[in-house]
Amino acid sequence: MFLLDDTIVYSASDLAIAADCEFGLLRRLDDKLGRLVVEDETDAMLAKAAQLGQVHEDRVLARYRAAHGDWVPGTPGGVAEIERPPHYDRAGLEQRLGETLQALHDGADVVVQGSFFDGRFHGRSDFVVKDGDRYVVYDTKLARHAKITALLQLAAYADQLTRLGIDVGDQVGLMLGDYDPDVDPDRGLSLHPVADIMPVYLARRARLEQIIDEHHAETGPVQWRDPRYTSCGRCPICTDEATSNHDVLLVAGMRMTQRARLADSGVVTIEQLAESEGGINGISSATLAKLREQARLQVAQAARPMQPNGQPVVEAVVFDTSALEALPAPDPGDIYFDFEGNPLWSDADLGEWGLEYLFGVVEADTGDFRAFWAHDRAQEKQALTDFLAYVTERRAAHPGMHIYHYAAYERSALLRLAVRHGVGEDLVDDLLRHGVLVDLYATVRKSVRVSQPSYSIKKLEPLYMGDELRAGDVTNAADSVIQYQEACEKRDAGDLTAWQDALDSIADYNRYDCVSTLRLCGWLRDRAAEHGITWSAAEPVALDGDTVPAADPLVPALLTAVGDTPRPDRTADQQAFAMVAAALDYHRREDKPFWWAHYDRLVAPVDEWGDTRDVFVVESGRVVTDWHKPPRARLEQREVELVGEWGPGSTAGVGQTTVVLDSPLPEGLEPPGGCTRFARGGDLVERRIDGGGREVVVLVEKRATDVPAYDALPFALTPQAGPPTKALQAAIHGIAERVVHAGLEPQAGLDVLRRRPPRTRSGSLPTVGDGTDGPLDAITAAVADLDRSYLAVQGPPGTGKTYVGARVVMRLVEQGWRVGVVAQSHAVVETFLDKAVGAGLDPAKVGKHAKRPDGRAWTALSSADAVAGFLAHHASGCLVGGTAWDFTNLNRVGRGQLDLLVVDEAGQFSLANTLAVSVAAQRLLLLGDPQQLPQVSQGTHPEPVDGSALGWLNEGHATLPAERGYFLERSWRMHPDLCAGVSTLAYDGRLRSHEMV
Helix, strand or coil, rough: EEEEEEEEEEHHHHHHHHHHHHHHHHHHHHHHHCCCCCCCCCCCCHHHHHHHHHHHHEEEHHHHHHHHHHHHCCCCCEEEEECCCCCCCCCHHHHHHHHHHHHHCCCCCCCEEEEECCCCCCEEEEEEEEEEEEEEEEEEECCCCCHHHHHHHHHHHHHHHHHHHEEECCCEECCCCCCCCCCCCCCCCEEEHHHHHHEEEEHHHHHHHHHHHHHHHHHCCCCCCCCCCCCCCCCCHHHHHHHHEHHHHHHHCCCCCHHHHHHHCCCCEHHHHHHHCEEEEEEEEHHHHHHHHHHHHHHHHHHHHCCCCCCCCCCCCECCHHHCCCCCCCCCEEEEEEEEEEEEEEEECHHHEEEEEEEEEEECCCCHHHHHHHHCCHHHHHHHHHHHHHHHHHHHHHCCCCCCCCCCCHHHHHHHHHHHHCCCCCHHHHHHHCCEEEEEEEEEHEEEEEEECCCHHHHHHHHCCCCCCCCCCCCCCCHHHHHHHHHHHHCCCCCHHHHHHHHHHHHHCCCCCHHHHHHHHHHHHHHHHHHCCCCCCCCCCCCCCHCCCCCCCCCHHHHHHHHHHHHHHHCCCHHHHHHHHHHHCCHHHHCCCCCCHHHHHHHHHHHCCCCCCEEEEEEEEEEEEEEECCCCCCCEEEEEEEEECCCCCCCCCEEEEEECCCCCCCCCCCCCCCCCCEEEEEEEEEEEEEEEEEEEEEEEEEEECCCCCCCCCCCCEECCCCCCCCHHHHHHHHHHHHHHCCCCCCCCHHHHHCCCCEEEECCCCCCCCCCCHHHHHHHHHHHHHHHCCEEECCCCCCCHHHHHHHHHHHHHCCCEEEEEEEECCCHHHHHHHHHHHCCCCHHHEEECCCCCCCCCCCCEEEECCCCHHHHHCCCEEEEECCCCHHHHHCCCCCCCCCCEEECHHHHEHHHHHHHHHHHEEECCEECCCCCCCCCCCCCCCCCCCCCCHHHHHHHCCCCCCCEEECCCCCCCCCCCCCCCCCEEEECCCCCCCCCCC
16 A cells, blocks of 8 residues: 555555455555554564565566567567566556556467556555467466455456446456476366456445545544454454454454454453453353363463563463373383474476474383484475384384373374375274374373463473573574475585584474473373373273274385376376376375364364354253153154354254364264264254354254263264265276286276276277267267277366266167266256256156156156165166266166266366266266366375366366367357367357367
8 A cells, every 4th residue: 555645545455454364454554654664574484475475476487488479569469578667656656557558459468467556455466378369367376275355356457448438258266386287287277257356346445435535534444343353363463453453362262253242231351350250241251261261371470570581480280180191101112203394395397385394202112213304395205104114013012002292293194194105094094093193282281270371382481491591593393394405405506514513403403392292291291180180001091993094005016006206207008007096095184174174173172163163062951851762763862952053164064063062072972093082973952043143953962872972062063974986986996906916907987087088899980070969969979989088078167067078868768778977066957957857868767866747847756775776677778867876876877778878067076976877888978068167075185086087188288189079169160171080169259179189
């Protein structure tokens, strides 16, 4: 922002800031207006990220220059780079705007740092790129995912172009940190429809102008807690204001929603909270008591003088001994573990971010520090392998040993690394199942209340580290990241001495963290001893083994064909072997994040997970109907009514849920290893808002016969696991077995994995003929010609993919084919069936199970298993619909029983599931748009089996290669000069051709 002729001119960055924190933006405006001084605190991590972001932008610019050359004013083409305004006055801004307009009107291929100014807004866009007769706005962002604030900036530039009369493309794009079109044109390119984000941008722009003008008209600086403006509570400006105003935000664990409810009752400072009494609307009595006690401790600490070493006198109070009792018995084999990771590291070839560059441990018996280093992705894999081998050896020598860490990062990173590298997944799962990983942060939060404003391990160290205070070049995690990043730059420049010095400093910091974890564990045991708690060595109780089944034993056999060849250097068949191996464990990996989160909820403080989606944290409750056994019921049950709060975005309705009970647990309920809570299934039968605006649920609990009746009420309700995937896994396993024993034999799903052209009896795909039915005739003939292979038909929305597919299926069924259609949802499948009947297919030959059979245009089957009978009855031709579960279930569809399986909306259907359902048919027809986002993936996979089949077939190509299928445009007028086997379609008079690959 800056002041121009008494007008506040704002930028796209200001829009982004205001979207997050209006107070922070107005404080910056006060600084510009001279009303106060805002200290510009430099964040070393952000500064390094900005430096790397500039490198990323320069790399993209260099690619454009190499492709187009420089723009010459007055001529079309080339790259035009607009310099910054010489002065931020009206003349300077309008001069650069004029240069930008000249480049656009001349037809420059790319305008770099285009300068925009409309009297209120000034901004400089990274890249405006010519696409046909229109221009598309792109920004480079050193990020892994698109953020709303980044999209607002793109919309601002698209809006400026439109106001200037420039024809703007339908989409805007972010070139994310892994953008590399030389490897894959789609990788790291995040495209977003302008029509979707423009209304949000216009509303945010109007709001920004309103608050700027309103504040500019006032005389004093914006005041903290001004109800007219939002504040984030996290940025440095908010943090400083909260500190100077003694805001309740200073209370450890305070949420913004709780702060707002306290303010409604007149409680705004930490002192007021500490002294307050009575209830607060919207905050349960238990939560309010915790916040008040935390506030009292912090107020008391602030009143005490500092120690001679500059550290505060920290007080700690044990408020619950259950977590201390749950600590494992001490063992000489125990180790204390800490990771160092660099989120700024990237692998240019694979487009992957983040490197765990140091695994550090301190041993309980020797006090020795061990370091496992990794400076690239291959070394990271080796470090993981070596670390797990070390842990395995130590567990063999010390069966009762545990791995202690502080906070969840170490456990999450281990799980993520094992999946990323396909190494030691069973070992890491075993550590989790047997409670070997012990998070001391969870123990602290559940047992001890500390007078510090934060529960980071650094804030706890005054309790137990004495005079051994942190010192040196690296004193926190951000310092470690920055020093490591700079050390790598020195190494790459040949300064190996500076490189080694930096590594030594980082290792010393990591060793200190491990020692701190060790000392904290000892301090916690001392507190336990003060409360009479002792430990005896015992075998930890394992988690249910069914939750994390072992990896498929076929995986090593498949990966033998791949060896150590990195993905960019693999042959198509090597990659296919790797994809089959990854698909074998796809569903197991997809399930893991749920079980990891489930485990967290059984051990971690509720503050860490209580505000997540579909979690209901109970504040109070009552028993509606006590334990009893209804007629014909096997187990006793009770009905309870619970009052509490759902996490933001929760959509859970009536149905099955998970009931969590907290310690102390009722007799007969044993928590899993390393946990203090117990979970079991329950039925949520009602969800409502009562007359007082409170969220209420009614729950039916069941009790096993070996568990005595108990009075304890549930602590929380949490999500249920997804549907079982055994049928899908069995289908993929069957394919994998054949691949291991017979190689990549002809099979539709394997042809997709190999990305080979469709195998046809004639040797090529039919040419699309003239006329409206040209595509329909060609696609029908191509499908009929397939030899145990696939055909892809893709195109953007509205190009008639389902229309064509339904008519192709109608023709084939009339010829006696048995066809299936599968999609990600029942609704998509049923729409396809409707269109097939609408195309003229006999409704009696079209069947699917439907829970609500009324009003169907086709035959509604009484159950999913009735599909088998329907197929048997219509051996002379029919169409059946279902999901992936139907087409992998042998009780419904036999292996290879269908002549054709249509995958509708294939751009949103995972590649692994495409391989699974391929067992049901001799041929596959893939219909969809590869630009659509694939189904949401929960897991991390070593190969891209979570992406769609169409995305995989398109990888490395702007559009589907013609020899692999057909591309539909919005117009089906055919160009007369067609090459044999190549689909070339005209759209609005412009030719869209696909070169042979």
